[in-house]
Amino acid sequence: MPVAGKWLVHRRAGMAAELVAALKRKDPIAFEQLIAQHGAMLYRVALRLMGQEQEAEDVLQETLLTVYEKIHTFDERSALSTWLYRIAVNTALMRLRAKARVPEELLDTVGPQFTEQGEHAREEAEWTLPPEQALLRQEALTALQQGIARLPELYRAVYVLAEIESLPHQDIASILELTVGTVKTRLHRARLFLRETLAGYFVERRHSSA
């Protein structure tokens, strides 16, 4: 790494350490700084896990309170962001578990069907839309978001952290207390489920525009 790059890494690490120290002193400005630096990622995670803006905001508030109460337990061996993700995800999962749960068995048979010989049992559909159809792409994103809200909670958490937050599998495993292998399996199954959700949308659009 060039010298300037190393300097930047050290400076960022120093700034992160200063923020943690200020948080541990219960400096109110530090908590506002926390929102400024990490609010977007916490909001994305809360929104995608809860599927609803008011509940996402409730999760954020509870997360901030937990950070205030537990910051003295943060041992700084992991990144602050990893610790914050863990609190936000656990807060959201506890709320989700108090509501009706989406059964995990929903994903047991997701994905293409195969013959005994391991070949595709059905023809896979094509579903590419012309790129200029931006409105249809936005509709596809809405369909995707609705699909995410139907994922079982633990699959949803893995998917949000991996696909939307683009965290490494090892970090997700640490946050959710899973093995890396389980993270990969759940991500793959979540993608297969969402692919089937989207297939329904794309194939219907293709037929209606024919």
Added chain:
Amino acid sequence: MLRCRDVADLILAYLEGTLAPGERQALEAHIADCPNCLRFLKTYRETVALGQQLREEAVPSDVRDRLEAFLRSRLPRSS
């Protein structure tokens, strides 16, 4: 020789670039000859790409204002 079921099982590792060279070549050779697996790969990739478009969610300004007001009301201020 890979079967279609094997391709589906390996697709995540393939897209992450973590397959051993021999496995990657075998997968690509299978896909080159299998229209079903090619469509599966394309639709799996499109699913991944769409999910990644959800990365740009900012905190709405009114949510941020309420969070800061919440902090001020709930956390003791230093004297």
